[in-house]
Amino acid sequence: LGLGLAALSLLPAYEMSQLTRRAQISYSEASQYSLAPAELVGLLIPGVLGRGVEDYWAPWxxxxxxxxxxxxxxxxxxxxxxWHDRLSDLTRFFAGLAVLALILALGSYAILHGWLYRWVPGFDQVRAPARFIYLLDFALAALAALGLDLLLHPLPRMARRTFRGLMRAAPWAFLLLAATTGSIAYATLLLGQDRDPIVFRRIATAINGLALFLLLLGASLALLMARSYGRLRGRAFGLLALGLIGLDLFSLGAYVDLGHEDPTANFHRPEAIAFLKGDPSFYRVEVRPESWGAWSPNASLLHGLHDVGGIYNPLILADYQRYWESLTDRSTPLYDFLNAKYVIGPKDFALPWDKFIPVFDDDPQVNIYLNQRALPRALVVYRSVVVPDHEAAWAAIHQPGFDPATTVVLEGGKPLLGPPGQTTRLDITRYDLNEIRLRVATTAEGYLVLSEVYYPGWRAYLDGREVEVLRANYAFRALHLPPGDHQVRLVFDPLSWRVGLALSLA
Known part of the structure; x- marks a missing residue:
């Protein structure tokens, strides 16, 4: 039932995952950011390795x-x-889930992760195993709720004997732990006081974390002992337990681990944004990585600008990413094809000055450069090269002399070798996430080529009649145009979404 309800999201997500680099990542990539076993100390003492941008000093x-x-x-x-019979099934389930989540979070430090990567479909696309720690937290929280529920009610005879035995041993174990760790901490602090101030600060931070842990442990054991010896009834014990847990967690999260810099500063460049929005044409911008400190790679999304890089995320379509990564030189026509009209870069940024000119320099940190050879978002070409497969298309667009302004490489369709026609009209009349409309008038047969990424589910209609969307220039879209005046409509209507919707409604 759950899978059926989620099919509307799961099927399109699975389809997309097969088209991204995630479908091809190696085990070394999949196991990056595994939880180092030493990090498990954070389950007990979260501040022992420091917190925040400035104080965190762990090697991972x-x-x-x-x-x-x-x-x-x-x-x-x-x-x-x-546990007893009333809770045994739940306890076993969440205990097993906690163990599984812990092993998964360890990633490459545990052999199970490699087996799952090799044999479980879809698991080879999951990165950052340490994030499974959140599943561990869920399981531990559920177990804690079950444990609290046990103590709110009279325990069965065997469970009561076990609980009292544990509580009799608890004070001695606590005193031994406090004496041992306290002695080690004092000796470490004493020996480290003449060392580098940074080292001493780290020692002090770890000791503060240890002291807080011992304080909370002592309070927790005192509360449990009071319940064990009948000094607290169930209701009072529950309220005090919730209060102690709240104090513990709220004190830990009382401040946010951020640096002193404003994290939103590189989203707001009002003068530069106003300049870009003053251009009424359809265009894309490129934000150079060298300027990310001043201009966030996601700022375009906030301000409604079209960016050749999209938003900064790990699920870029593999074909487009390969195309983009091949553009080591901004002087290539393949770059111009992307409709990259403006480049946002540092003040001293070097560009091929025969095609780029600075057009805005009023911002103190970045300039805006105009690409004088940027091609429009959509264009009509009258020459086509038809190739047999995807790799042949890759080779064809990288042939010397290939010019996307006049020629399109297609994986289908028919070759056109005729003389150039004249495009008397090409207007984008509607441009939304799921629909694009154009009016095109041409004097000869050609192909309407759009620098929009090819993706399954896009359907094209020429004068109301559905036509094939062809894969063009390796990663983009094109459709055949006869001569004449045409209305073109492209709409995103994927089969995966329709099937998922049907399953979710069934």
Whole structure:
């Protein structure tokens, strides 16, 4: 039932996943950002390795710690140790889920991850295994709830004996732990006080985290002992437990781990944005990585600009990404084909000055450069080269002398070798996410070529009659045009969405 309801999202998502680089990633890429075993200390002491941009000093680049609080961890453990028939199935399920999630989060540090990558369909497209720590948190939180529920009610005889035995041993175990770790911490602090200030600060940070953990552990054990010896009734125990958990978690999340810089500053360049929006034509911009510190790669989305890079995300379509990565030189016609009219780059950025000119320099950090050879979003060409397969198309567009302004490489259709016709009209009358409309008038047979990425599900209608959308110039779209005045409509209507909708409604 759940899969059926989710089919509307799952089928299109699966279709897209097969067209991205994620469908081809290696195991080394899939296992990047695995949770190092030493990071598991964060389940108990989240601040031991520092927090925030300036103070975090762990040797791994991830910061997932999975901390759910000290008392919830103890309650989760008690749910396993004290379970009885009424809760056994749930306890087993969530305990198993916690173990599985932990192993998955360890990624390349655990052999199971490699087996799943090799044998489970779709798992080879999942990166950053450390994020499975959130599934571990869910399982531990559920176990903690089961443990708390046990203690809110009278325990069965065997469970009560086990609980009291644990509580009798708890004070001695706590004193031993506090004495041992306290002695080590004091000695470390004493020996490190004459060292580099940064090292000393890290030692102090770790000790502060340890002290807070011991304080919370002591409070948790005191609360559990009071319940064990009948000093607290179920209702009072539950309220105090929730209060302690809330204090623990809210104190940890009382501040956000950000630096002192405004994270939104590189989204707001009002003068430059106003200049770009003053151009009424259809065009795309390129934001150079060298200027990302001043202009976010996602700023175009916020301001309604069309960017050759789209939004910054890991699911770029593989064909387009390959095309883009081949453009090492901005002087190539393949770059101009992308309708990249403006380049946003640093003040001292080097470009082929025979085609680029600076047109806006009023921003203190970036300039805007005009590409004088940028091709329009849609154009009609009267010469076509038909190739047998996808790799042949790749080779053809990289042949010396290939000019997308006059020729299109097609994986289908028919070759055109006739003399150039005249395009007397080409207007984009509607441009939305799911629909594009154009009016085109031409004096000869040709192909309407759009620098829009080819994707299954786009359907084209010429004067109301459906025509084939051809894969053009390796990663883009084209459709055949007879001479005359035409109304063209492209609409996104994928089969995966229609099938998914039918399954979700069934």
């Amino acid at each position: 680049p991830r910061v997932e710690v999975g901390y759910i609080g000290v008392l919830p961890l103890i309650l989760a453990l008690l749910a396993i140790l004290l």
